[in-house]
Amino acid sequence: AQKVTQAQTEISVVEKEDVTLDCVYETRDTTYYLFWYKQPPSGELVFLIRRNSFDEQNEISGRYSWNFQKSTSSFNFTITASQVVDSAVYFCALSEAGYGGATNKLIFGTGTLLAVQP
Amino acid sequence: EPEVTQTPSHQVTQMGQEVILRCVPISNHLYFYWYRQILGQKVEFLVSFYNNEISEKSEIFDDQFSVERPDGSNFTLKIRSTKLEDSAMYFCASRRGAGGSLANEQFFGPGTRLTVL
Numbered sequence A: 001a002q003k004v005t006q007a008q009t010e011i012s013v014v015e016k017e018d019v020t021l022d023c024v025y026e027t028r029d030t031t032y033y034l035f036w037y038k039q040p041p042s043g044e045l046v047f048l049i050r051r052n053s054f055d056e057q058n059e060i061s062g063r064y065s066w067n068f069q070k071s072t073s074s075f076n077f078t079i080t081a082s083q084v085v086d087s088a089v090y091f092c093a094l095s096e097a098g099y100g101g102a103t104n105k106l107i108f109g110t111g112t113l114l115a116v117q118p
Numbered sequence B: 001e002p003e004v005t006q007t008p009s010h011q012v013t014q015m016g017q018e019v020i021l022r023c024v025p026i027s028n029h030l031y032f033y034w035y036r037q038i039l040g041q042k043v044e045f046l047v048s049f050y051n052n053e054i055s056e057k058s059e060i061f062d063d064q065f066s067v068e069r070p071d072g073s074n075f076t077l078k079i080r081s082t083k084l085e086d087s088a089m090y091f092c093a094s095r096r097g098a099g100g101s102l103a104n105e106q107f108f109g110p111g112t113r114l115t116v117l
Helices: none
Strands: A004-005 A010-014 A019-021 A024-025 A032-039 A045-052 A060-061 A064-069 A076-078 A088-096 A113-118 B006-007 B010-013 B019-025 B029-036 B043-052 B053-057 B065-068 B076-079 B089-096 B104-110 B112-116
Touching: A010 A019, A010 B006, A024 A060, A032 A076, A045 A060, A045 A064, A045 A076, A045 B089, A064 B043, B006 B089, B010 B019, B010 B043, B019 B029, B019 B089, B043 B065, B043 B076, B076 B089
Parallel strands: A010 A113, B010 B112
Antiparallel strands: A004 A024, A019 A076, A032 A045, A032 A088, A060 A064, A064 A076, A088 A113, B006 B019, B019 B076, B029 B043, B029 B089, B043 B053, B065 B076, B089 B104, B089 B112
């Protein structure tokens, strides 16, 4: 069965601190996709990144970086020099590859509430 | 940039009433989804829809729920007789499918907040 675990329920940091949000996943599929979404207080889901299971290269986008480790089934997200605008709930999600009848539904973790204090 | 739209943004209804939540997916997308998020909880998959039929549904998606793509552009979620526990944010999403770098990315609408009194 597919499962996504975000053990950190809530993290509070002071502006300019670096923060890492953890994500651990379980799947029996050999090909799958991992995602991070941001949900600000306004409620919409903002797509941040998608990673394919066969591409373990880490990625950096501005202050955001992602560390994908297949050996530990983890896909962690780091925000460097956090800002107040980063305050939101962050969800990690997993989907299967989408062939053989699979529907690519997203399985979400429970989310991590990040509060960045000025 | 094309986006998924949902109406209404907020719906208040009385328990036992029927509600229809509307979504307009991105026009060249082939796969459509509804998700639900009870306040303060995680986002949960409800149903996926492809080629004018349900391709998968979760345990949450019982006989009170139905989906339809009535006119080739709208994608609707109907709750036949709402219960208090149906109060949640409902997100629609669409995915292009086929090949290409964005084939497997789901684009989410802004959500409809449903409040059942």
